[in-house]
Each structure stands twice: as C-alpha cells, then as structure tokens.
Amino acid sequence: MTDWAAFTGFTGLVLVALLSFAYFSRGLPHGDGVSAFSSDDSDSRVSTPSDDAPAGGDGVVDADTDEATVSHLDDGAASPPDDEAVSHAALRTDDHATPHTGDTEPSAETSVDHDSTPTHPVSDGDSLPTDMPTYLLIANVAVSQAVLGGFLAFGAWYAGVPVSAFGLSPGDVPTKLGLGVALGVALYVVNRVGSSLSRRLGFAPDEALRETLTPETPTGWVLLLVVALPLIAGFEELLFRGALIGALSVGLDVSPWFLAAVSSVAFGVGHTAQGRLGIVVTGLLGFVLAATFVLTGSLLVVVVAHYLVNALEFVGNELFGW
Template sequence: MTDWAAFAGFTGLVLAVLLSLAHFSRGVPHAEGTGSDALDAPAAPGDGASDSDSRATAADDSVPTAAESDETDWSAELDTVSLASFSVDSTGASPRPEPSTPAEADVVGDAHADVDAGPESDSDRATPPGVTAAPVSAVSERSASAEDLPPHLLLANVALSQAFFGGFLGLGAWYAGVPAAALGLSAADLPTQLAVGVGLGLALYGANRVGSTVSERFGVAPDEAVRESLTPRTTAGWVFLFAVALPLIAGFEELLFRGALVGAVAAGFDVSPWLMAAVSSAAFGAGHGAQGRLGIIVTGLLGFVLAAAFVLTESLLVVVVAHYLVNALEFAGHELFGW
C-alpha cells in the first residue's frame, strides 16, 4: 500500500531545502544585485571606499611621504581608491583607476608599485585554470562569490547536489511504495517519448531565444551571470557539462517539480494535476532566484509548459529530454556559436 503522506514529506523536505538554497544564492552578484551596477554606484563617504569628490573636499587630507608610504600597509592606501574604478571580469586583468590629481597619482602609483612588488606568496600565487587573478585590493574589499570559483568546481558541486537530492527523493518514492506510473515512469513506446521530448525541447529553446531578443530590444536584458559562471573552460569540462551535469539537473528537477509535485500529488491526494502544474511552476521559478526577477518569470513560464506536457503525455522522459535540450542549447548557442 502506498504511503502518500510519507512521500509528500520527502518531497516537501527536498523542496524546502532547494528553495532555501535558492534564496541564499541571490547573494551571488548578477545584473539586479551586487554586480556591476553596485560597483559602479558612488560610494558613501566613510564606508571604506570614498570617491574623488569626498577626497577633494577633505580639508586635512595629505599626501604621505615616501618613507611613510613604506611604513604604511599598502591595503590601507588602496582604500583611497574607489572600487568603482575596478571592473573584474573573466576575460582579462582589471584596468587601473585614473587619478584625479597629480598628488593622488603619486599615492595610487605607490600603491600599485607595492602590489606589483609584493611577496611571492601574495602576488605570484597560482590561480586555477580559467580564473583571472583580480587585484588584491578588490579581493580584500568584496566578499567571495560563486564567480570567483573555477567552473569545474561549480559544476561538480551542482552535479553532486542534484544527484544527492534526486537520490533522496527516489529513496522516498521507494520507501513510500509510490507507483512508477504516478511519477510518469514508463518503458512503453520509448522512441515516441524521445521524439516528443526532442521536439518540445527544440520548440522551447526557439521560443526562449525569440523572447530574449525581443526583451533586449526593450532594454530588458536577461541575467547571464549563473550560466557564465558555469561555462567550462576546457574540453573535458564541456564533456562533463553535457554528459553528467546537465542530465542530472534535468532529471532531478523534472522528478521533483513534475513527477512528484504534479504526478504523485495528483494521484495520491485526488488533486487536479492542472492545479499542481501551476503550483509546481511557481515553485520552479522561485527555485531559480539566482537568475534575477526576469529569470524567475521566464523559468516559471517554462516550468508550466513542461508541467502541461507532463500532464498531457504522462511521461517523465518527455520533459526530462526537453529540459536537457533547452539547457544544453543555451550553453552551446551562447558559448560555442555566439547565438
């Protein structure tokens, strides 16, 4: 006999943890959060990163002598330079700030000379492949984020977490005795399921590209921070992405948001699958909070289309294949073909 309540408990626990992680991941810099907009904003006086105006109006500011510069911690000198002058990205070294006065130029020049001539343990420390070493001052003034980690570590973390959550949910289905059909698992007519999944995935990707193009023309650019942070830098990384990470992501998310929240809940508690499709789509969008507001809306709409396809086909394989193709084509289109 199926223990639907027990499986609902497993599902609720996984969903709660996933949404909590999504909430905390909003701290990762992106277009709407602490990304370039935050760095470009002028800093308030006294917050550790004063702008040129506050330096110009400070009556008792003085330029340190060469001896004082040698005795002063270089990181303190760099505090006179606004972090808005640095633009740290994954393609090259950050430009140095332009000094506003000749005296300030001497201070900044001394600071950078200290950085360039620093001890080997600081300035010559090896960086992981694909990660550009940012100026030490910028690193000391901003908190570490997912963008500072090499893509292969992020991908490995994603793959392991998805495998763990998926395994836990599968264990719950086994423990509760949930029928495979309730989760949309069926071996009947596999070629047809695969074909429908491929067609749905291509259609969704095409619609997503059209929507992105239209939104950009209206000045609403999609947030690409998460995708860029996961983009591999090596051939082995691309193989791992397409063969391991993306299948695990698609499989786990479809099992949770479509198989469990739509199929199992509708079958076990006599609830309309279309009602659960709406609920699961809202949760699916919220679970992608790191992609920003636009990402939440777009992902929620995508989730509803996938949920509708699951209800109509009663096949988990269809939506897993479609989900995988959308993600894979996004990476391939942006990074390999420049679409």
C-alpha cells in the first residue's frame, strides 16, 4: 500500500532544499567576479573608491559601469581635489594601476611595483574565494541535481509510489519523443522572440548564469550537453511535473490543474538566480510544460522539451549570439 503522507514529506523536503539553494545562489559570484543578482537589481549600484584609497589603487570598479566611469561636471561646478578624481582613462594608462575589468579571464599584463617585483594579475573576482572553473561549476550543478533526484526517487520507492503516477510508461516512445522535440523547439523560438522584444522595451534578461556555465573547451561542452543538462531536465521534470502534479494528484485526490499552477509558481521561484524577469518567464515556461504533462500524461515529453530549451539556449548563444 502506498504511503502518500511519507512521499509528500519527501517531496516537500526536496522542494525546500532546491528553493533554498536557488535563493542563496543569488549572491554567489560568477566566473567574472559578479554576483548572480538580477540585472535590474544591480544596475543602480555603482562602487566608488573609499576616501583613503590611493589613486589608481584598489578601488572597486563596478562591472556594469566599465565604460562610463568618467565624471561629467557642469561648467560652473568646482572640480574635486586631484587625489579624489581619478578617471577611468587614467586607470587604464597608469603603469602602476591595477586594471579592473568584467572579463572572465584576468589580464595578461602583470603589475610591477617600484622594486620591479612582479605581482599576481588581479581581476574583479580574485578576492572572491568561491570562484571556480566553469567545468567545476557544471559538475557541481550536475551532482547537486543528481543527489536531490536520487533522494526523491528513494522517497518514491520507500513510499511505494507506482512509476505510472509520475507519467512513466514504456508505450509509444517514438511519438512521445517527437512531441517533446517539437515542443522544445517551439518554446525555444518563443523564448528568443520574447527576449528580443523585452530588450527593445528596456527589460534586459539576466543571462549571467548562462554565461557562467557556458563551457570554454570541447570537454566542457560534452559535460554540459551530455551530463549536466539531461540531469537538470530529468530532475526538475520529475519533481515539478512528475511528483508535484502527477503523483500528488493521484495520492491526494487534488485537481492536476491546480497543482500545475502551484508547481509553475514554485518552478519560477526555483530560478531566482535568473533575476525577476527570469522568474516570470520561467514560471510561464513551467506552466506550459505542466499543461503538456497533464494533457499527455507523459513525463518523457516534458523532459525532452525541457532539455532542448536549455541546450538550444547555450548552443544558439555560442554559435549565433542569440
């Protein structure tokens, strides 16, 4: 006999863990040394050197203002003291200044002090110990998704939940794959069009997370496309569609459409690292996937669609700059 109360508890624990990871990941620095806050939260924040910092020294330059740090003064305004007015151009030309850029890779130039002792090149992220190579970030995501997915699967086994409740069945696989591919491509196209329109309206989506996870080597691309993204799509669909909609609608006798709405909100909140606009867009995407799951009763369809949306985002941006 199925223990639906126990399975509901397992599902709740996994959901809370995932949402907690998403919340705390907002402040984690990316490979370029910039925190994963949404762009509309950070556009208004400009870092300025402290009053006692030496000119051209360790003052922090915000990555969003890399090309606009030269102050413009009114004709009648008094000029600030020389030791407090350092232009961005001076920072670039000063032989003893530490360059601050938003690039992922540190500058090839090495700062040299008066004793001609070479120092380690400095980038915005050098003082952030949580920075890590891209392939390690990808591996970290893959492992965390695998662990949570394994815990959820263990909960289903422990509670005796039949696999059919998750929308898993061996029949008509080619048709399900075809539906998944068609839906994934369609969602990607709609997402790209929506992203272009939002930029024209002044709402730039936060793409820092995707840029951070974009591989730089062929091995990294294999790790991303063959390991990480399938695990992400499989786990998230198992949780948000298979468990929260399929299994709980059967076990708790609740309308699957009501659970589809609830799971879509949770799905959007689970992508906090993509910013406020990303939460809304992801929530809408989640509802389309949820509706597809309810109508088809197949987890395979939504897993394939989810994977394709993610994979095409990375590949399209890398090859065509989309």
